[in-house]
Amino acid sequence: MGEVVNTLKVMPESPEVDLEALKVAITDAMPEDAELHEITEEPIAFGLVALNVVFIVEDGEGGTGPTEDAINAIEDVASAEITDSRRLM
Template identity: 45%
Template sequence: MGKVLATIRLTPTDPNVDLNEIKNNIQKELGEELHDIKEDPIAFGLVALNVMVVVDDAKGGTDKVEEKLSKIKNVSTVEVTDLRRLVE
């Protein structure tokens, strides 16, 4: 077991949601686990956020992170789209 880099896609509830507010809430919730956040245009003005986090696989992987992200205001869906083991 070791550390993994996970990409988690967050879809907002509405195209008019303030993405900066969601990003700030992600930073507050995840702290040092957060590696990066990238915007990903989907369609019709809707923009998803790809959140990259580094988590310890031995401590439950992404489950706790997904739970934290799903509780953020104006987040509709949370989905792990990529998972890579880090070489230490």
């Protein structure tokens, strides 16, 4: 099996959400089998900023599900969805 690099777009509940605190919560919520690579900010509109979370997991059963579930469970997260997934060579 190989590794897969994924980008998860995280939309906060509102523009008032503290993005630095949300980044810490995301880092803390990452499952053990997921390796966090980076978190970048993406302006959306009207002050709302999404976070793009890039992480690496083993290619296999379960895939990105546990990571998506963990991030979606964070209080200030409105949604989290995979926007890109690529196999590492």
